[in-house]
Amino acid sequence: MLPKYYEFLNSVKIMSGIKALENIPHELNMLGAKKPIILTDAILAKTGALDKLVKVFSGWDIDVSEVYTNIPPDSSIKAINEIAGIFKEKGCDAIIALGGGSVIDTAKGLRVVIEQGGDDIMQYMGLECLPRKTRVPFAVIPTTSGTGSECTNVAVIANPDKNVKMEFVSYDLLPDFTVLDPEMTKTMPPKITANTGVDALVHAVEAYTCLQKNPLSQSYAFAAIRLITTYLPKAVLDGSNDEYRLAMSNAATMAGIAFSNSMVGIVHAIGHALGGVAHVPHGTAMSILLPHCMRFNLKELNSAYGELLLPLAGAETYAKTPKEERGAKAVEFVTEFIKQFEAVGLPTTLSAAGVKEEQLEAIAETAINDGASLVNPITATKEQVIEILKAAF
Amino acid sequence: MEKKKANKRFKRGLVGVVMTLLGKGIRYAYKVDERVKAEIDSLGDNCTIKITVAPVGPSLLFGKADGKIFSKRCDYDTPADIVMSFKGVEGALLMFTGRMGLGEGYAQHRFTIKGDLYKVMAITRIMSYVESEMFPKFITKKIMNPVPKRAVNMLRFYLGMLFI
Numbered sequence: 001m002l003p004k005y006y007e008f009l010n011s012v013k014i015m016s017g018i019k020a021l022e023n024i025p026h027e028l029n030m031l032g033a034k035k036p037i038i039l040t041d042a043i044l045a046k047t048g049a050l051d052k053l054v055k056v057f058s059g060w061d062i063d064v065s066e067v068y069t070n071i072p073p074d075s076s077i078k079a080i081n082e083i084a085g086i087f088k089e090k091g092c093d094a095i096i097a098l099g100g101g102s103v104i105d106t107a108k109g110l111r112v113v114i115e116q117g118g119d120d121i122m123q124y125m126g127l128e129c130l131p132r133k134t135r136v137p138f139a140v141i142p143t144t145s146g147t148g149s150e151c152t153n154v155a156v157i158a159n160p161d162k163n164v165k166m167e168f169v170s171y172d173l174l175p176d177f178t179v180l181d182p183e184m185t186k187t188m189p190p191k192i193t194a195n196t197g198v199d200a201l202v203h204a205v206e207a208y209t210c211l212q213k214n215p216l217s218q219s220y221a222f223a224a225i226r227l228i229t230t231y232l233p234k235a236v237l238d239g240s241n242d243e244y245r246l247a248m249s250n251a252a253t254m255a256g257i258a259f260s261n262s263m264v265g266i267v268h269a270i271g272h273a274l275g276g277v278a279h280v281p282h283g284t285a286m287s288i289l290l291p292h293c294m295r296f297n298l299k300e301l302n303s304a305y306g307e308l309l310l311p312l313a314g315a316e317t318y319a320k321t322p323k324e325e326r327g328a329k330a331v332e333f334v335t336e337f338i339k340q341f342e343a344v345g346l347p348t349t350l351s352a353a354g355v356k357e358e359q360l361e362a363i364a365e366t367a368i369n370d371g372a373s374l375v376n377p378i379t380a381t382k383e384q385v386i387e388i389l390k391a392a393f
Numbered sequence: 394m395e396k397k398k399a400n401k402r403f404k405r406g407l408v409g410v411v412m413t414l415l416g417k418g419i420r421y422a423y424k425v426d427e428r429v430k431a432e433i434d435s436l437g438d439n440c441t442i443k444i445t446v447a448p449v450g451p452s453l454l455f456g457k458a459d460g461k462i463f464s465k466r467c468d469y470d471t472p473a474d475i476v477m478s479f480k481g482v483e484g485a486l487l488m489f490t491g492r493m494g495l496g497e498g499y500a501q502h503r504f505t506i507k508g509d510l511y512k513v514m515a516i517t518r519i520m521s522y523v524e525s526e527m528f529p530k531f532i533t534k535k536i537m538n539p540v541p542k543r544a545v546n547m548l549r550f551y552l553g554m555l556f557i
Contacts, residue, residue, distance in 0.1 A: 003501070005502075007502050128506075166511060168510075300538070374495070374513075377538065
């Protein structure tokens with residue numbers, strides 16, 4: 001059924017495939033960039049991913065000497081404001097983000113500060129409130145297959161002083177182009193592959209079912225789920241396989257496009273709170289929470305989850321399962337699907353992830369104030385969130 | 394053309410009237426509903442919230458100043474810590490006449506928000522509590538899931554709200 005009104009936008013050029021990295025200088029050149037700043041993290045600088053990127057600029061009249069590697073595991077307002085100072089001081093004119101969600105979200109925040117002309121990202125908090133200014137060319141090379149941040153209009157940026165993760169929502173956060181090159185995700189260890197892959201699964205499931213869902217975002221979500229259930233277990237077992245890696249990169253990007261246009265729900269609201277309060281990595285939080293939150297939403301979403309049984313479990317299981325049981329079967333499938341990754345060290349309970357029982361109250365309080373709560377089909381109370389957390393403990 | 398303009402003016406006027414009532418409702422609910430009090434207090438002692446309709450209003454300003462709850466109609470350009478701005482009067486009318494919930498309004502991109510999104514959830518809960526007092530259940534159950542329980546009965550709420 002069509003929603004009464006919806007909006008959909010994905011303006012990001014997607015360059016996907018083997019040796020895709022090589023086309024970055026051409027794209028930046030076309031956008032008029034001469035001195036981009038590269039944002040990445042210390043690990044990627046060490047593992048050689050940064051060198052691979054810098055090498056493709058050989059012979060081009062583009063100066064890639066400005067590199068910032070000191071990005072914290074959770075993108076923070078302090079890092080963004082610091083990099084904005086460097087960007088201006090060094091005369092940079094474009095941004096390249098090489099990394100996972102934290103690096104990409106930092107780059108998005110940086111672009112906002114530079115384009116809007118200020119010096120503090122906090123000035124630009126809000127929802128769809130940024131006026132279009134002169135664009136700073138912006139390229140994203142994801143090194144994980146999960147966040148989908150390369151194609152989303154959302155940035156989650158931590159405010160360490162308040163111990164919360166803040167959301168920025170604007171179409172201006174969308175990069176100009178993104179490069180999905182299997183070479184850049186091959187170094188991910190199995191645990192991170194599983195962790196980030198489940199994050200993509202959560203994006204797709206929530207995008208398919210949240211209040212803001214629409215036929216276009218649901219199409220992306222549906223296709224992403226099929227790719228994830230087919231390729232994630234294979235990519236965890238054999239990370240050196242180009243096909244598996246590329247399939248997961250595409251799945252994460254599609255799930256990102258889906259949730260950028262549908263938003264996410266209670267799994268993310270609680271997940272952000274788990275990150276802010278108990279410092280649980282985002283993908284880990286998603287893996288633990290998804291089955292429990294699906295159970296919470298099941299009464300309202302039985303039919304939608306039932307539809308998802310097809311891409312989740314395949315045509316045979318879908319056809320064999322009576323219509324009224326498909327929703328519950330989808331939850332059961334997701335629980336088992338995630339459980340298989342315990343073998344590579346993915347925790348499936350909050351206690352195993354290091355959360356303390358006395359933190360549950362603060363996590364619930366933060367979760368109900370997260371913007372993602374708003375589009376969940378059921379508005380969860382603090383008490384209900386505590387129940388979910390206890391079940392996941 | 395003139396008829397259309399008059400129609401728009403009427404709709405803006407109607408939204409303005411409901412906004413005034415909503416403001417009074419928030420002030421009265423602050424007195425009689427602990428949940429609303431807690432949410433407003435959690436926003437801080439000098440936090441102002443403006444709800445407006447682009448491009449000219451009407452606009453409602455509420456919040457706390459010097460530790461006291463207040464609400465008043467204000468100009469379109471009045472500054473506030475958090476500004477929730479409807480993109481047009483039709484979307485605002487749907488919301489203010491109980492035909493669209495806040496979640497649905499957000500999902501339909503009916504408004505923009507400037508300011509700390511972390512505080513916005515408290516504002517949505519305040520609106521839900523007050524709307525659940527102001528509107529009958531057959532309306533609220535269409536726009537909220539779940540519908541918050543009333544703190545007082547509807548008649549008492551309207552009387553209290555009008556004479557506050």
